[in-house]
Amino acid sequence: xxxxxxxxxxxxxxxxxxxxxxxxxxxxxxxxxxxxxxxxxxxxxxxxxxxxxxxxxxxxxxxxxxxxxxxxxxxxxxxxxxxxxxxxxxxxxxxxxxxxxxxxxxxxxxxxxxxxxxxxxxxxxxxxxxxxxxxxxxxxxxxxxxxxxxxxxxxxxxxxxxxxxxxxxxxxxxxxxxxxxxxxxxxxxxxxxxxxxxxxxxxxxxxxxxxxxxxxxxxxxxxxxx
Numbered sequence: 001x002x003x004x005x006x007x008x009x010x011x012x013x014x015x016x017x018x019x020x021x022x023x024x025x026x027x028x029x030x031x032x033x034x035x036x037x038x039x040x041x042x043x044x045x046x047x048x049x050x051x052x053x054x055x056x057x058x059x060x061x062x063x064x065x066x067x068x069x070x071x072x073x074x075x076x077x078x079x080x081x082x083x084x085x086x087x088x089x090x091x092x093x094x095x096x097x098x099x100x101x102x103x104x105x106x107x108x109x110x111x112x113x114x115x116x117x118x119x120x121x122x123x124x125x126x127x128x129x130x131x132x133x134x135x136x137x138x139x140x141x142x143x144x145x146x147x148x149x150x151x152x153x154x155x156x157x158x159x160x161x162x163x164x165x166x167x168x169x170x171x172x173x174x175x176x177x178x179x180x181x182x183x184x185x186x187x188x189x190x191x192x193x194x195x196x197x198x199x200x201x202x203x204x205x206x207x208x209x210x211x212x213x214x215x216x217x218x219x220x221x222x223x224x225x226x
Contacts, residue, residue, distance in 0.1 A: 003221050005154050005161040006097060007147060007179065008125075009047075010105040012166035012187040015115045017084045018046050019189040021077060025050065028073050034063050042189035047167025049106050049133070049140050050074070081111065086119035087186055089210040094124055096214040100154060102128035104146045104163075106170075109134055128153075142169040144177035151177070162220055164213060166190075168201040175202030180220055186210060 012018035022038035022045075029036050034057070045053045050070055057063040094101075102125065105112055109131045116122040116129075130153075132139065132146035139145045151158045158178035165171045166184045174181045183198030183206035195206040204220075207213060 003099060003160055003162050003180070003217060005151065005156040006099050006101040006217065007150055007161055007163045007174070008101065008103050009163070009165045009167070009170050009184075010103050010112055010115070011107060012046060012087075012189060013164055013184050014087055014090055014103070014121055015084045015119055016087055016187050017081055017115060018042055018166065018187055020080050020084060022046075022189060024073060024076050024080060025053065028069065028076070029057075029063075032063070032065060032069075034061065039189075039191060043191050043194075046189060047106060047141055047165075047169035052140070078111070078114065082114055082118060084115050084118060086121065087210055090119070090121065091124075093210040093213055097217065099217070100128075101125065102130060102150050102154070104130050104132065104150050106132050106140045106146075141167075141173035142176070144173045147174050147177035147179055151179070162217055165198070165203070168197050171198050171201040171203045180204060182207060182213065182216055182220075184208075184210075184213075 008014055019042060022041040025041050026036055026038045050073055054065055112129055112131060113122060130146055130150050132141060136149035137145045151161050162180040163174035164182050164184050165174055166187055171181050171183055181203045183203035185194045185206060185208050198206050207216060
């Protein structure tokens with residue numbers, strides 16, 4: 001089954017931003033008297049929006065945040081994420097891929113542009129950058145909608161698209177869309193059991209280095225999904 005499209009998540013796949021976001025959120029929750037480590041945030045909530053994280057913690061722990069909480073966290077995130085590093089090997093990996101490609105992310109477009117320009121990736125993807133909450137149904141991952149939107153934009157059947165994702169929620173969303181899914185554990189937010197959790201969520205294989213991805217793409221073109 002030949003592949004026709006490569007879809008990348010951004011945070012934790014192209015740029016090493018997941019741990020930065022988790023550190024900021026941990027600090028801001030601590031200011032409210034709620035202690036949760038950056039590692040736990042990354043492990044449990046990577047791939048989710050801050051609004052959804054707040055909702056979950058409200059349901060689980062009765063956490064209530066001030067009206068300006070999300071805006072304050074986003075403001076601090078803009079400052080720190082403007083200096084985020086690229087994931088090692090990202091440019092070389094892209095140089096080795098010939099298929100059409102795009103980004104499907106739960107981050108907003110202004111944040112994606114901020115980070116991607118900083119690491120010289122913006123022009124390697126635009127205009128094919130799809131923030132889940134700004135396109136189509138505007139439903140974020142773990143809903144499959146943004147992946148289905150990208151496939152429609154390219155005129156590609158989901159089973160002919162391969163997705164690289166670092167989060168359980170992102171993998172589950174891509175799998176639900178019917179795409180082939182590869183898990184990635186090369187970001188600084190990776191943790192013990194990360195690869196297993198991605199596999200359990202629907203990843204067909206998991207890689208730790210971006211340099212391994214082109215070979216996986218080639219193999220998947222001839223590898224029938226079980």
